[in-house]
Amino acid sequence: MARQGLTRAYIIQTAIDMIESEGLHSFSLRELACRLHIKAASLYNHIQSSDELYTEIGYYAISELKKVQLSAIAGKERSEAVEALSDAYYRFGKERPEIYKVILSLPMVKNDAIHKAGFDIVEPIMTVLSGYRLTEEQKMHLQRVFRSIMHGFILQEEAGCFRQYSVDVEESYRMAVRGFILLLENSEKEAEI
Amino acid sequence: MARQGLTRAYIIQTAIDMIESEGLHSFSLRELACRLHIKAASLYNHIQSSDELYTEIGYYAISELKKVQLSAIAGKERSEAVEALSDAYYRFGKERPEIYKVILSLPMVKNDAIHKAGFDIVEPIMTVLSGYRLTEEQKMHLQRVFRSIMHGFILQEEAGCFRQYSVDVEESYRMAVRGFILLLENSEKEAEI
DNA sequence: ATAATAAAACTAACATCGTTAGTTTTACTT
DNA sequence: AAGTAAAACTAACGATGTTAGTTTTATTAT
Numbered sequence A, B: 001m002a003r004q005g006l007t008r009a010y011i012i013q014t015a016i017d018m019i020e021s022e023g024l025h026s027f028s029l030r031e032l033a034c035r036l037h038i039k040a041a042s043l044y045n046h047i048q049s050s051d052e053l054y055t056e057i058g059y060y061a062i063s064e065l066k067k068v069q070l071s072a073i074a075g076k077e078r079s080e081a082v083e084a085l086s087d088a089y090y091r092f093g094k095e096r097p098e099i100y101k102v103i104l105s106l107p108m109v110k111n112d113a114i115h116k117a118g119f120d121i122v123e124p125i126m127t128v129l130s131g132y133r134l135t136e137e138q139k140m141h142l143q144r145v146f147r148s149i150m151h152g153f154i155l156q157e158e159a160g161c162f163r164q165y166s167v168d169v170e171e172s173y174r175m176a177v178r179g180f181i182l183l184l185e186n187s188e189k190e191a192e193i
Numbered sequence C: 001a002t003a004a005t006a007a008a009a010c011t012a013a014c015a016t017c018g019t020t021a022g023t024t025t026t027a028c029t030t
Numbered sequence D: 001a002a003g004t005a006a007a008a009c010t011a012a013c014g015a016t017g018t019t020a021g022t023t024t025t026a027t028t029a030t
Helices: A008-022 A029-035 A040-045 A050-073 A078-095 A097-105 A112-129 A136-159 A169-192 B008-022 B029-035 B040-045 B050-073 B078-095 B097-105 B112-129 B136-159 B169-192
Strands: none
Touching: A008 A029, A008 A050, A008 A097, A029 A040, A050 A078, A050 A097, A050 A112, A078 A097, A078 A112, A078 A136, A078 A169, A097 A136, A112 A136, A136 A169, A136 B136, A136 B169, A169 B136, A169 B169, B008 B029, B008 B050, B008 B097, B029 B040, B050 B078, B050 B097, B050 B112, B078 B097, B078 B112, B078 B136, B078 B169, B097 B136, B112 B136, B136 B169
């Protein structure tokens, strides 16, 4: 087959497109190769392993998520920023569920680069929390709490756990965020003492 | 090979043992068969598919989780019960991470039986919330919020997302639960109006 | 222009996975 | 003792990720 100007970046982007349109489950290196008009083995001239590919896609997903968060909180402060960020996070998880799932599969533990990318997710949250009068330690705790709420909610909704009752799901989410804001304000009072 | 008294229940239990001791990732029907001194194809005399097996394991996991929750809240009320339940849930996720992951992989959407099993997770939480003066709708929302917090936290810790900072992880969790209790009390006030 | 080189494609194959079809053995029932 | 149904077997299929070894292509150096 005639050599084509296949870029590593193009391959990754194609993989992302496939995952977003047809789901993470049905994705495979062979189908990716097919879409690129290449045999599966030829992929290994550009990537080292499927793990490496997923890692690369994970970077992309994290950077996209960060982008969305940052643009959401731009020019906002405190509770308004918290709500904007949570809203953006929720929409990302809902509109791009397959890409969001890739982030989950990242082995945060081992890979140092991914570990570092994790900071990209934390950073916008920390920025928002800086609008509150909190100690550094409080911010660390609260950032974890905030992520847990958003992450847990998205995953459960995606898994279909919320279909049991007909109560509005987005209203539940807003309530969760409101609860976090309550905690924030309460923590602020404690920090003042 | 001589016919042995292989029970469906025994096969499922063996699978659970393998998953708990060696991880969900490295589990396969072939290894399960090997451990049972059987060829992989013979498994199909007892189960219909690997999906069915995972579903069965999911039932087990959910019932275990429910057991733990119920025994934790026995004789407790309100915030004490909330803390006890959250504590039990957390310990379950931490001590039996591989089994907990099986619950995640359950396709809540399709399967009616699993859908029903989902109620088993919800029930203990609803019991605790009944100690608060809330409307039914509020309880639905708050039950989702509570699950999201616990679920999201466990998953992120398991994924290694909390290793970035040296702040105590369990303290973060307690803070998250405390935030939920704040929200509960606040919702109670709103319901009174 | 031609020869050398390195990148990128290829073919072929391996091990593993879930799964199916068809066959043989075992244990229980009549 | 014969018949039957359950439960084991062997053999194979298609799909997966991956490796080794080979050929083609495009670029570089002479």
